[in-house]
Amino acid sequence: MDKKQQIIDESLNVFVEYGFHGSPITKLVKSAQVSNGTFFYYFKTKEDLITAIYVSTKEEIHRHIVLDINEVTSVKKSMRDLWMNWTKWGIANKQKFMFLEIFSTSPYINSLEKKEVADTFIFIKELLLKGIHDEIIIPMDVTLLSHLFYSSIRTTVMYHQVKPLSHEEMETIFTIMWKSFVDL
Known part of the structure; x- marks a missing residue:
């Protein structure tokens, strides 16, 4: 190394x-x-190190969660794949996940341009917008929807650290999250 x-x-x-x-x-x-x-x-500086860890971790997540999502054929399937990939990454990379948690509430996030942080996962917002446009997802602020999407990932990863979840339980959690997004 x-x-x-x-x-x-x-x-x-x-x-x-x-x-x-x-x-x-x-x-x-x-x-x-x-x-x-x-x-x-x-x-x-220490800030340069913190920023480097943040950027490399975000790039790693991006590579991992879009691994098998080439084309959106179904908003639900793409959202499920993103959710599962991201959750599994968080479970497998506990230290990196915890680092991102610390970073997200620190003043260091302000050292990066807000646009740079937001652009890292623009495809999630685009997917949510497609779901809204196709009248699948409840029409509301896409930034709020993306935060709700991530909060279910965060909760699942954090809970898994206390009590490991089966694949079936993770599928159920995604279903609950998905039903909260669906426009009835």
Whole structure:
């Protein structure tokens, strides 16, 4: 493993355990077992490191959740595939998922352009808009719908950490979420 990746991997664990403010650069350097010079060679500031972890994690999620969704033939099937892929990623990548939770409520999110954050998952909003246009999904603010969609993923991943869920239970949770979106 190269030094940059070593810093990223170890820092992610430190941030999840101690939070951003409880993780000074000295702790990050010690955890990664690199020198101060090596740290600063790759990252000018702790904020640069946090942003790099955030961006790479979001890119990883994007690659994973759209893995088998090439074309939208059914809004429900595409939403289900996205939901399942994202939930399974969150369960399999607990530390990264927790990092994103910490990041989403931190002031560091303001260092990224709001548009950059929103554009990462524009396809979800586009899918929701298609569902609204096709009169499948309740017409309402698409940003709110995308937050509701993500909140069911978050709740499922967090619950799974306490009590593992079967595939059938996950299917049921998706069905409940989907029924809350459907325009009757």
